[in-house]
Amino acid sequence: MxxxxxxxxxxxxxxxxxxxxxxxxxxxxxxxxxxxxxxxxxxxxxxxxxxxxxxxxxxxxxxxxxxxxxxxxxxxxxxxxxxxxxxxxxxxxxxxxxxxxxxxxxxxxxxxxxxxxxxxxxxxxxxxxxxxxxxxxxxxxxxxxxxxxxxxxxxxxxxxxxxxxxxxxxxxxxxxxxxxxxxxxxxxxxxxxxxxxxxxxxxxxxxxxxxxxxxxxxxxxxxxxxxxxxxxxxxxxxxxxxxxxxxxxxxxxxxxxxxxxxxxxxxxxxxxxxxxxxxxxxxxxxxxxxxxxxxxxxxxxxxxxxxxxxATWNDYVTRYREAGRPVTIGITGKYTSVRDSYASVIQALEHAGTHCDARVRIEWIDTTEITADNVAKALERMDGVIVPGGFGVRGAEGKIVCVRHVRENRIPYLGL
Known part of the structure; x- marks a missing residue:
């Protein structure tokens, strides 16, 4: 002014x-x-x-x-x-x-x-x-x-x-x-x-x-x-x-x-x-x-x-409660001790699981502790893996190791 x-x-x-x-x-x-x-x-x-x-x-x-x-x-x-x-x-x-x-x-x-x-x-x-x-x-x-x-x-x-x-x-x-x-x-x-x-x-x-x-x-x-x-x-x-x-x-x-x-x-x-x-x-x-x-x-x-x-909302809730097919998804990141860090990812998995009649179980994997020597064991039970973003270099190498493992072993993978 x-x-x-x-x-x-x-x-x-x-x-x-x-x-x-x-x-x-x-x-x-x-x-x-x-x-x-x-x-x-x-x-x-x-x-x-x-x-x-x-x-x-x-x-x-x-x-x-x-x-x-x-x-x-x-x-x-x-x-x-x-x-x-x-x-x-x-x-x-x-x-x-x-x-x-x-x-x-x-x-x-x-x-x-x-x-x-x-x-x-x-x-x-x-x-x-x-x-x-x-x-x-x-x-x-x-x-x-x-x-x-x-x-x-x-x-x-x-x-x-x-x-x-x-x-x-x-x-x-x-x-x-x-x-x-x-x-x-x-x-x-x-x-x-x-x-x-x-x-x-x-x-x-x-x-x-x-x-x-x-x-x-x-x-x-x-x-x-x-x-x-x-x-x-x-x-x-x-x-x-x-x-x-x-x-x-x-x-x-x-x-x-x-x-x-x-x-x-x-x-x-x-x-x-x-x-x-x-x-x-x-x-x-x-x-x-x-x-x-x-x-x-x-x-x-x-x-x-x-x-x-x-009626529409309760139909979704009913399908969520009745979903029976178990699916295990690994989330690999460095903020895994605080679930709120990945709130939208968690909700997206719930939505997708309900739509696909699947009961999604999330496995949290701290990438600061992942190396080429232990990545196979950490991801052996996963039906799919999500690698979300993060700030800084801490845990980045662990994420790269996870991405390489799932791509080479044809495990469904989503990078965010």
């Missing part, structure tokens, strides 16, 4: 206000609703899987949904992150390198996402500093509230406009209480306040511990995590309780008591054999109906569309 344009913009402003609520062109307050998914106790609870599954349930009802992941780190994108620390880098159609959860959203919702669906603190702060240099804040001292939080709200509303979404699903990365994501929680609290009652639904994922030495589920960490969320000014409408086994009614009652959430909206989200059974699991728990009630979306729901979509 040149000096003349900047001065012209400033000259039209005569009043000062404490509110900073930028509205994108075409935004209609009240049209788009928001579902905000947050985590407590610890990271890695599967917020992306849960959020995408719940979004799938609403999409099946004929609603237009749009997901966005908000990351707290200062990187502008995920392209330079070590897979050991943050899982795989998922690349969108427009080249945006982002978090692996965006891959989950694309697979669940059958959507091609873009940079509009992903934000980091690096991106948000860059936009704020650019506006400050352009004089867009009209001489105000630029602060976390309202300017940085205002930029987050603007990002969410821009997504709503560009996708014409009925519901925007907002996933906040990390855990409540993390310093780097506190302003995201504040921004979403402000968004719910500005949009008005019935505009936002807050869903908290928490975790119930089950120490083997005790033999029972303990909810104290979950209670304290929810209490920390309440301290941000956010009252959750729904709580999904993660655990290895189904969460008992007694534990759910304790969490409901501490969180002011009705018992029927405190649900067990225990481990399942596949992420693709979760949408039906959420329906059985009544969470899709709860969101429709909270956001008053009844008039936009199509029962006919839902029945058709559920």
């Amino acid at each position: 040149d000096a003349n344009r900047m001065l012209a913009a400033i000259s039209k402003v005569s009043e000062e206000t404490e509110f900073y609520t930028p509205m994108p062109a075409g935004y209609k307050p009240g049209k788009t609703k928001y579902v905000v998914v947050v985590g407590t106790v610890m990271s890695g609870l599967g917020k992306g899987i849960f959020s995408s599954s719940l979004a799938k349930c609403l999409q099946d009802k004929g609603l237009t949904v749009a997901p966005i992941k908000l990351e707290g780190y200062l990187n502008v994108d995920s392209g330079t992150l070590n897979p050991y620390r943050h899982g795989e880098v998922f690349v969108l159609n427009d080249g945006m390198e982002c978090d692996m959860d965006l891959g989950t959203y694309e697979r669940m919702l059958d959507q091609n996402l873009s940079r509009l669906n992903f934000a980091t603190s690096g991106q948000i702060f860059t936009r704020v500093l650019e506006k400050e240099r352009q004089g867009s804040y009209l001489g105000r001292d630029v602060q976390m509230i309202p300017h940085v939080t205002g930029e987050v709200k603007s990002k969410l509303r821009e997504l709503a406009v560009s996708t014409d979404a009925d519901v925007v699903f907002v996933e906040i990365g990390g855990t409540v209480g993390d310093v780097e994501n506190e302003y995201y929680f504040e921004a979403c609290r402000e968004l719910a306040f500005e949009e008005g009652p019935g505009s936002a639904c807050f869903v908290a994922l928490t975790y119930v511990l089950e120490p083997p030495t005790l033999g029972e589920q303990k909810s104290k960490a979950a209670q304290l995590g929810i209490k920390r969320l309440l301290a941000t000014g956010i009252q959750p409408h729904i709580i999904a309780v993660r655990g290895h086994r189904p969460v008992t009614r007694k534990v759910r009652e304790k969490i409901a008591l501490y969180s002011n959430v009705p018992l029927e909206r405190v649900v067990s989200m225990h481990d399942q054999e596949s992420v693709y059974v979760l949408p039906e699991m959420l329906r059985e728990a009544g969470l899709d109906a709860a969101v429709v009630d909270i956001l008053d979306l009844h008039a936009r729901v199509s029962t006919e569309a839902e029945e058709k979509a559920r």
Whole structure:
């Protein structure tokens, strides 16, 4: 922006206000609703899987949904992150390198996402500093509230406009209480306040511990995590309780008591054999109906569309469960100790196996330990081998040895 344009913009402003609520062109307050998914106790609870599954349930009802992941780190994108620390880098159609959860959203919702669906603190702060240099804040001292939080709200509303979404699903990365994501929680609290009652639904994922030495589920960490969320000014409408086994009614009652959430909206989200059974699991728990009630979306729901979509989805789940032909696929790489490093590869194998009536078993092979002397033994039981990419030279020689062995011995091979 040149000096003349900047001065012209400033000259039209005569009043000062404490509110900073930028509205994108075409935004209609009240049209788009928001579902905000947050985590407590610890990271890695599967917020992306849960959020995408719940979004799938609403999409099946004929609603237009749009997901966005908000990351707290200062990187502008995920392209330079070590897979050991943050899982795989998922690349969108427009080249945006982002978090692996965006891959989950694309697979669940059958959507091609873009940079509009992903934000980091690096991106948000860059936009704020650019506006400050352009004089867009009209001489105000630029602060976390309202300017940085205002930029987050603007990002969410821009997504709503560009996708014409009925519901925007907002996933906040990390855990409540993390310093780097506190302003995201504040921004979403402000968004719910500005949009008005019935505009936002807050869903908290928490975790119930089950120490083997005790033999029972303990909810104290979950209670304290929810209490920390309440301290941000956010009252959750729904709580999904993660655990290895189904969460008992007694534990759910304790969490409901501490969180002011009705018992029927405190649900067990225990481990399942596949992420693709979760949408039906959420329906059985009544969470899709709860969101429709909270956001008053009844008039936009199509029962006919839902029945058709559920039938198609459940057909896939049935074929997955009934697949019987065993197939062993070796994945050779150097990040094999962290399965999230190859999340999309794992999901692609599950999809292909289901389509081909095969039960795929994955063997993880660390190429930093593979040599010409032991490669034959390492790959002797494989029906096929995948060699994914990686950064740097560590493990590269082992990959080359694997590729040579499978090509010379005519073992089906896919290089990525």
